[in-house]
Amino acid sequence: MDSELPQEGGPEKMDIEKELTNKFLSGQMSFAEYSSEWYEGDEEEDLDEADKRFEEEPQQSRQLSKILKKKRRYTRLSTALLGLMGEANLRFARGDVEMAERMCHEIIKQLPTAAEPYQTLAQIYENDSDKSLQFSLLAAHLGRADADEWWRLAGISKQRNDIKQAMICYTQATKAEPQNMETHLRRLEFVEYLEEIKFPLNSLNISRVKCYHKIVTSMSPHKGEIIMKYARMAASLYDTSTEVERTIEVLSAAFKKCPALFTPQDMNIYLEMLITQKQYQTCIEVFVSGVGIDIEAEIQTFKTATGEIEEQTNYINCMIPDNLAIDLKSKLLVCFIHLGAFNLVQTLLSDFLKNDVEKAGDLYMDIEEAFSAVGHHEMAIKLLEPLVRNTNFDLGAVWLKHAECLLNLGRIDDAVESYHKVLKHVPQHPDARRKLFTILESKGCINEALNILQQDPKFVVSPSLLYEQCKVLKKYNMLLKYLEVGEIFLSRHGTKLRHQEELIMASRVKGALELLHNFRTLRGESIHSEDDIQFADESFKIPVGEEWEFFLELYNIAFQNKLYPIMERLTFTAFLVKGFSTYRQHLEYYCAQSCMLNRDFKNMLKFLRDLANKYYGTRIFNLLGYVFNFSEECIQNRYITRLFQKDCNVVRLLFYGNNFFISGRYLIALKYYLEYHDHCREPISALLIAISILSLAAQKTVDKHHNLILQGISYMQTYRKLRKCDQEAYYNLGRAYQMLNINNLAIECYEKALKCGPIAQCSQHGVLDLTKEAAFNLYVIYKDHSPEIARRYILKYLVV
Template sequence: MSGFSSELIDYLEGRISFEEFEIRREERKAKLKVTIPVKSLLYANYPPLLSLPADPEEGVSPSVQKAFEEEEEDSEEERKLNRENKKMMKERRNRSKLPRALRGLMGEANIRYARGDKEDAVLMCMEIIRQAPLAYEPFSTLAMIYEDQGDMEKSLQFGLIAAHLNPSDCEEWVKLADMSLEQDNIRQAIICYTKAIKYDPSNVRYLWERCSLYEQVGEHKQSMDGYRRILNLLPPTDGEHFMQLSRDMAKSYYESSDLPSAMGVMEEALRRHPELVTDESINMAAELYIANHQHGKALQVGVCVFPDHVPVDIRVKLMVCLIHQHVYRPLDSMLTSLMEQSPEELGDLYLDVAEAFLDEGEYNSALPLLSALVCSERYNLAVVWLRHAECLKALGHMEVAVKSYSKVVQMAPLHLEARLCLSTLQQQLGRPLCALKALEPMYDPDTLAQDASAAQQELKLLLHRSTLLRSQGRLDDYLDSMLTMLAMLLKVAMTRAQVCVRASMWSGVRHLRLVKVSKDLVSDIDDQEAAYQDISGKTSVLSREDWWLLLVRCVCTLCEMKRFKEAELLVDSSLEFYSFYDVKVKRKELEFFGLSAAFLDHNYRKAYDYIRLTLMEKQEWPMLWNVFNQVTLHSQDVRHHRFCLRLMMKNPDNHALCVLSGHNALVSGSFKHALGQYVQAFRSKPDEPLYSLCVGLTFFHMASQKFVVKRHPLILQGFSFLWRYVELRGHCQESMYNLGRALQQMGLAHLAIHYYHKALSFPPLTLEGIEADQVDLRREIAFNLSIIYQASGNTEMVRHLINTYCTV
């Protein structure tokens, strides 16, 4: 039978740690206080480590059941013992919970243990535990038996249970804490000391040991709280200990950047034991006030305890406070005295005073101190050179500042701010190549892939480098920097778009290029969400709007450099990037960029995909229909016919779509359908010359068919619309050419010659933004005339027309 709680069984079998056991025990205890009846609350006051006998099979593993199994005979004596056990639990007295009938058996177990008969002693203890599970004596004896056998882990287990059943024994908790530390279980030791402190809260030794353990596990707050309790417990006569502990606590708070707590501890120490204040205490208090920019308080502390022979470190802190209070008159003598000291020995104090001068803008006063430091051997450090360079730069000594910044970069090549300042100064001095050299990459690709901080630093460097390259007009190098930055942001997106950045030779110089690769050559990213989070951390130095501006500039520069294919690939990758694609305005702008790049790259099939998506949302924009017409004109693809028909069914009143559908029908030979679309356009805008021309030409095409019933009426109607077109358009080279071309198609050569010659007599049209040669029809007119004259045998006229108008 087993009367053990489930958490105790799990703990004994090693399935949970002692810390988890304690947590589950407290949770069950709290739950019982809420759920059990009021009459049974007396039982809840005992530690619920063990419960009364229950089902022997419930929650018990075979190993534990074997150790505690017994014959299931409910004798009168056993029932009597159970009643006595319950009675003792109700009494809630601070005495042994071992029933009187079992005390003899417990004594016999101890005698067997003393004689060395440990197996019988263990069995007796187990029997006692079965009948009186709340008695601590058998657990304590088992702990001693296992300790003698060298099984320290099991000894510690039973010792902890015994301590829980008899929690007021502080020394036992301390012993168990030491055993836990021997097994490197610091958390368990902390719990043991916490139990000991609960029953002896004024024991400084227990508090001190627990604070030390908290420090070992990195729980700084709990450690400091314990030290505060120790300060409150220290007697007034132990002032030296109080002051030392206060200084240690202030130092620890300062190292963890908790300045208010550090100042509070030191103020309390100075207030309670003013007679024990030393130079060290004053120095620390002043340093804390200065660090918190409370120079007035620091100066007050310094003045109150400023004897004639004050130590130099406190004198320097007084100087720092006077500088920040803008009290410069007393500084001359103290500054002279400090400068007489060797910077090799007091370099840190030199730097403190110099930095105070720099903070207040007194660069002329700071420069001698910094110059002395950079000339020393011990303080010839990068941080000192940096202060020296900043001071020189503020004073306008640019050439010397460049040398100091160069020294900083030489000593600390990963210092970003020094590189940026050096580059700026070199650019101001007219040395663009030196400015670029200062902004060379700091990290290798492997470091950038693993270190987020390094990636952020490199991004800042690349951003400044790209700006500098753009200002110098070095666009190829500028694009290299831009592509490097964007590749860091779009790493996952480029993988999905099958795009990568590769270095290649271009005009004898190696530059980066965006290339499309096959899926087999793209390295798959197993966890894209984790990769995206990693990239977000590395690229967080720039906002999403800043990244968007960089992308737009890069796309525009690629087009400016005629690298349209790469602009397409960059847009494809950006559309795979969620932060850009999710914003509709940015997505539409990217699609426009992709359309422009694809059209300029003569990739009309891809341009058609972009323009089709745009037109499905913006059918009312004439500019888009003009682009659509240009794309379909160059693509030589008939896919757009069905697209226009479907869109026409949804938008029957769209004028541009009506005209384009008529063009498509005319090209495909559906003249009646084309005529219907043109007539619809003509009715909506009867004064537009183009629609009269289209209707007239459609009639001519219909009349030119082999099998037609009423050819002459069709020709008459066609000429009727052509003359209307001439009236609306006016007599010009274009209208005369179209009229002559229609007459030539109908076989009326003599009339066609007349209108062709009239067309040759008109000058070409002048259109803004278009060269005159592009709209000059004289070559086409002369060629058509030469065909007519060739057919009639007039070779002399043919030669004249070709030589005059068609010879380059």
């Protein structure tokens, strides 16, 4: 029997493992969880571990299966427990099952991580399939189970539909006999079965490509055909999922075992991956060992400035086979460029440039990129010139490389011409536009440079370039253009709102864009509007605070230039910006303001209703009154009732009165005005009462017109006394007399208004004066009967 293995981790580790075993026995965790905890979450052996071990001891092929097994400890019974275990097996053989079971449990109590008692218990409970499987799994896990035992347990687990447990068993079988191809194929067959039933393999930490990779690292070199078959399959799948490092690992493992079986195509893929990861030295080693290239080199040692000794490889000579494929020659050239072997590069490049550009154009580009990466642009331009002269490579990407190379060489005018060629092929190319703008700006061609930044909104637009264009326009104080471009930039967050229902959705729901799309889908509409701008799918973002300040700048520019429709569109767009949710209260105010300035009273009323619930007070009442005067929906009684439901503010009487007055129901309006005037003897209520009475007097269906006129004039006089502002009071009296065609009294009131001072003066809004209005009304009264007097008023008060 093997000698006792050392106990790694000490007593604390043993206690943890005992605890895990007890939890599994008590049913507190599944075998999958138990196994995962035991191996500290690493269920799958490192894919290239077997290959490393093969390198360390290539001569011991007979012991390779033991070396390939994952190192872990197996607990061995002490002498006393070993005797007890033998007695238990003897009792079981004689039929004393109860005593044998008790002995096994005693051993488990003292040493729960030994495999032997579980093996016996599995036989004891062979009639109880659940317990038998439980003990068999423990015995196999804690002992040295062979592949056949793991296959048996995997089959039972699969029958019970315990997929995770079955996969663990299949994996353990491949670890038990890693060089047995049958074990790998059986696990691969199970993986393919799981793929067919759409089982989520990610939850098992296994995949088809991992199985392929494991076969490559496990097989011995004499099975080269099998290794190459699965290496190619694994490399193909890794390449599809862009796992470059894994591709290199599997191809490296195959190359170390059977380099002679690598085809030129295999070699090309392998070298391509190595170059992608900048492993140029490894590439040189592959060229020497796998391709048959002879390279003469010397290693020089030198001391750095810090005193450390470093080595440097100098490549002196290179002998290339005559039949070497051109793509491999180009890769060798790329490696020498990056390794600094320019004495060899000159010779190889001269030979390479003899190749036809039609056939080797892509390889020209690869070598040019290598030269540009190390800063040898004068060499790179030698490869680009033949490309741009060839019609097959008259492409935007080639011209971009050409332009950048010329720019690095200081040939500015030629670079400008090449950048224009790029935009001819790819009009919306953002990098080309940026570079061309920088060059033109440095040359002082500001207008031309600004035109270069302009993108056509009919095509896909780059948001990052739009933002840079905004900064430049602001820098040169082109504010209206800045506003135009900024509005386009801000629109990248959403779509144009089509009707009020969508506006309500956007203003009340955070992150409303997805809801808007669902809403349009339910209505059978297209998600996107025809005039929506399509933005490039790039992860360009600016901080929320910065974008909010950007929005405010645009809003203020639109306000200063009285572009009220743009103000309104900006605020509607801002509701769809997810990051602006913290500024929602400000947005509601800006929306109400822009709607008022744009005379969009329908939408303004919607925002004012929301604001009225939050900021109940005089300012909101004034704004609501203003909107009600212009709103097409004159019946607002229900809303007014709800607004003043909790607080019976007397101002509601004015709202009711105004609402009925606008709809032409003067008698009902007069009732509310009189009630308000009883509570608050204010000039506005007296004026409203007078206007209502005079409006009634003007109706033909009303009797006693003279009495109504006298009452109306009486309230006008009350208004004059309450309103301590002579110019306004006399002007309104004159308007009332003029409406009644009592022109002599109207003239007297207008003349008094002209002699009074202005109503008010304000540093922000200027002088509020009714002189011109009073003079014009006098002109209207006099123009038919006394044109000379009318002309005198025009010349004195109304000529600028």
